[in-house]
Amino acid sequence: MSGHGTALPMIAHPSGPLQGVAEVPGDKSISHRALILGALSVGETRITGLLEGQDVLDTARAMRAFGAEVTQHGAGEWSVHGVGVGGFAEPDKVIDCGNSGTGVRLIMGAMATTDITATFTGDASLNKRPMGRVTEPLALFGAQAVGRRGGRLPLTLTGAAQPVPVRYSLPMPSAQVKSAVLLAGLNAPGETVVIEAEPTRDHTERMLRGFGATLEVGQAGDGRVITLVGQPELRGQVVAVPRDPSSAAFPVCAALMVPDSDILVPGVSQNPTRNGIFLTLQEMSADLVMENPRTEGGEPVADLRVRFSALRGIEVPPERAASMIDEYPVLAALAATAEGRTVMRGIKELRVKESDRIDAMARGLEACGVRVEETEDSLTVHGMARVPGGASVRTHLDHRIAMSFLCLGLAAKAPIRVDDGSPIATSFPVFERLMAALGASIAREDGTAASG
Secondary structure, eight states: OBTTBSOOOEEEEOOOOOEEEOOOOBOHHHHHHHHHHHHTSBSEEEEESOOOSHHHHHHHHHHHHTTOEEEEEETTEEEEEOOOTTOOOOOSSOEEOTTOHHHHHHHHHHHTTSSOEEEEEOOTTGGGSOOHHHHHHHHHHTOEEEEETTTEEEEEEEOOSSOOOOEEEOSSOOHHHHHHHHHHHTTSSSEEEEEESSOOOOHHHHHHHHTTOOEEEEEETTEEEEEEESSOOOBOOEEEOOBOHHHHHHHHHHHHHSTTOEEEEEEEEOOTTTOHHHHHHHHTTOEEEEEEEEEETTEEEEEEEEEOOOOBOOEEOGGGGGGSGGGHHHHHHHHTTSBSEEEEESOGGGGGSSSOHHHHHHHHHHHTTOEEEEETTEEEEEOOSSOOBOOEEOOTTOHHHHHHHHHHHTTSSBOEEESOOGGGGGTOTTHHHHHHHHTOEEEESSSOOOOO
């Protein structure tokens, strides 16, 4: 059963060529951050292109609960009247972050240095995910957290009454943890320093500067050093959200798998901390061309022209993992159709996402007739000329597992079913409609029409 209600079984049938323009939604990571930084600013923030998936809507609702005025004006067009750094009010009710690990961890960071208390919960998937990786560094500021065993939700966080700045080295590459610490540092005096051995997505750093924070990034012997000066007055901004590369990966990989496909995916973020999937696809001999490169809203973007390709398996450099961590599920599905084996190492972070994504992809691919090998931090997929398919795959309440196998079903010999496609709405609410417009044969098995 879905974390939000009744399960929604879906099925993908072998399809003809995918053709047309795929306008994917706004970037989820930037959408979360735009709402949160808007709420921590003085004045009005105007946002265009906001992703209106359930994850981001849950963050918008949370910002209202903390006292910000958040208004939708039209499709993707929102405004936030903020309360300023340190201005969060104590919420009256429990903050339900649904399926969003990004949302709950960033919101915890944003409130951790304000003297208020809030209780957080989520759906069945989110309540299984580890929060200690965030609450432990937040405790260094003076925040106190009480949750279920293992630091899991539901969890109550009391912000520091007299916060102190911290210097924190990330024990794992995680943009969520880094961002939570930086957001907490906003209301701490002095300088908060975060050190990461491997660069992760840098949207928080870019946006903090854009909102008026003083932030410097440098290199030291132990990695990338980010220094934030606390207690700034952030000012409301105009934020244009680029299209999400993680969402774009699904129609891109589907087009590469289905013979004679030719699609255009316009305006996709090419942030160098997010574009690892596209570099990897090109190394696999994908006919993938970045057209019309430009800058929008402070982020590099390009239009992606994608044509069906005879792919070859590769070894993905492990140091690339942070720049494509959310794209490994669909890459694993694509690798099943490539010649030879594709080896993905350094990906143990996938085991603590919405599901254990290494295990979920391995079991699903095996059910579809694909040979795989896994270790604690790796997955190897042995490609074949045509994936047998014909399986029913468990998604474990994970939107990316669901979409990955639906894309693979378009290129398999026999249809592939997923047990629950309802979590897709958390990140890509127009997935069904967009894929159908390209010619994909994806349907719900409960008889209802596609939403979005």
